[in-house]
Amino acid sequence: MGTSLTRRVFLLGSAGLAAGCAAPGSASGGPVTVEMWHGQEDTALDVLKGLAADFERTHPGIRIDLGGGVLADAMLQKITAALASGSYPDIAYVFGSDLASVARSPQAAEMTEVVDNGPDFWPAAREAVTINGRIRAVPALLDSLAVVCNKALFAQAGLPLPADDWRWPDFVAAAAKLTDASAGRFGTAWPGVGDEDTVWRLWPMVWDLGGEIIAKDGKHIGFAGDTGVRALEVVRDLAAAKSVYIDPKSGSDQMYQAFQSGAIGMVPTGPWKLPDIVDAGIDYHVVPLPTFTGRPVTISGPDTWTVFDNGTERVQAARTFLSWLTAPEQDVRWDTGAGSLPLSHGAQALPEWQKATEETEGLSVFVTALDSARVKPVHPAYPQISQAVGVAIVSVLLGQASPADALRDCAKVADAALLIPR
Template identity: 25%
Template sequence: MRKSIVAALAAGMSLTLAACGGGTATTTPAPGGADTTAAAPADAGTLTVWVDETRIDAFTELGADFQATSGVSLDLVQKPTGDIKTDFIAQAPTGEGPDLIVTAHDATGDLVSNGVVAPVELGNAIDGLSDASKAAFTWDGQLYGVPYAIENIGLVRNNALVQDTPATFDELVTQGKGAGTQFPIVIQQGDGGDAYHLYPLQTSFGAPVFTSSNGEYTTELGMEGPEGQAFATYLRKLADEGALNANIGGDQAKQAFLDGQSPYIVTGPWWTSDFVDAGLDITVLPIPSAGGQPSAPFLGVQGVYLSSHSENALLANQFLDYMTSEDAQTKLYELGGRTPANTAAAEAIDDPIIAGFAEAGADGEPMPAIPEMAAVWNFWGATEVSIINGQAADPAAAWQEMNNNIKAAF
């Protein structure tokens, strides 16, 4: 998409290094027949980086670019997604862990509390990162990682079925009912529920999962009281109108949208390529408000953490500085298809689908990284399913019981 720009920047960096000397000189023809001498950087060392199976190809390419300009190579070790955090916590203190790990921001609380990651100092480069991405990696006022990509859910519309999306969720459901499809909208749930995909509707009632103070989550639940209970009552209303069905899990929701059984689906960028490949004309939009306040989805932020036990902190910080750059984050966007945390790179995106998700996440907040979040998920999803299925005779009472159970589990 912007590969020519990236290549030009990389070339410019190489020429700058040549002026500084070091390495082996090579001669390349310049415009007009002149010769230009460029120096390849000398071997400056190696950093060990743990990365999962979904990102290793992108970081392999990024590592080659970084080595070409710095002389520092990346020894990339592929680890299963679910093992990176736990293995790192176990191995870092022994000296057997990596210098850096690539993972999602919601590991921050556990990593900091176990003392295995170090704060990062980015100087003026921090100003180039979005506020939400920085908040995701901030703990007790300190930044503990370099964010590089943001993802969130949004409203995906099949333009062959409807063309103009209403301003409120109730109007959307009414429109969807008149579209002549089986479902007015599909939002995945399943046996255990899926609070993640319902969260934008919940926040539109003013009921965030936790309250916030000074830009960071507290351990006080924000979904108690009349706001949360109003959302619980609304869930039952949506089920009665056929807009929510606990039997529709992720695969079923995706297939229903592919088959033209619904004009809308609430989902993330992980499925849109399948929709496009199937020939669907789609538009990504913010999720309309149901409760009168903005619909704020969870933001998932990917980033790189520095081990507090690394013996290569200077080299590691050199890579972290590189990770903040528009060049690096543009390349990762091109390889991974997620909105960059670097604001200049994000603003330059010309893919309307990715830009649509960025707009849908404009009011979003990072998923809580505090350890208390682990106690929330099971109660949360199970309660929502009981309301959708009609098993909870009084949605508001069931919601309050859920909050009481969550607090008891802290």
């Protein structure tokens, strides 16, 4: 799900380090250098560079090195190799879905003090960095999923814009009415590669229906019955009506380009796409995800700043930087500059964020959705579960399997992954 997020200030350790105080230098007398594999590019990286420079001015005992690493999509492979070689960074940007695998390393430092002494992180952000009751990273990104509608296409189809309490059958019906094959227009879109971008859009349906990704016994998926079938039936119905554009390439760029060119009526997406939609000149409307039950639910895909142990000085310096970085005053700079949601109620309340929501149509819908947001389980078998679900969704999208058959095959693979000792 990946795209953006950020920071905070509070006491660390028994002595503590306030935001305005300089952290001690290294034992040799010089500054402690924190190597950070940031995972960012373009605008987000520029914002992070500015924040790091400001931190160094107020903390002369710590230097932040942003020179290494790779983009976030390749971070897991890079970190895995680095840990195996014994040469790893102090901080890395790790996707939330990869944290369970990375945190198994004894080099991954615990971050309980940083998060507990930090701001009032949204529950989804805390949950995403907690494994077996221990906080293993610091929240770095926070988003949510909602539906962005093209107002002009709704008007052209004679459809009222969706209300906040709409249901999935309403979504399917609207998609059919918005579709015009002769004009090359689709009602909605869905990634069709089978990757995590394909999968995470299904989980709010599963949760809404009372299912779980992993059952309480930890040995089976928690959506193998009617829950999973009903969710996949939405996908089937969209495909059967030929009202869904299936993006054949990873990254979902084609479906977003089609939406921005006026060829798609509505698309479930996150707040990171709003700047592109605004730039494309689309007159749009944002509504929460539909539900089956009337209970609001969405998904958040928090990513993390994970710290690795290169000695006490560097771990303490990394914690100091992340405490400062995730403080509301810094967080709101990242949010407004790099297109993310605030990590905490404190950042949300700041005038800078309130101004951003006033200036950007629909942004407040994504923030409000955080009240009902859930996250994927931080479990080492999740990548295998996701892969199996991705195959199931694509097979239903392409009409190659019924929801029940696709789910049965998915359960065999996913349950087997859960039984592998880790």
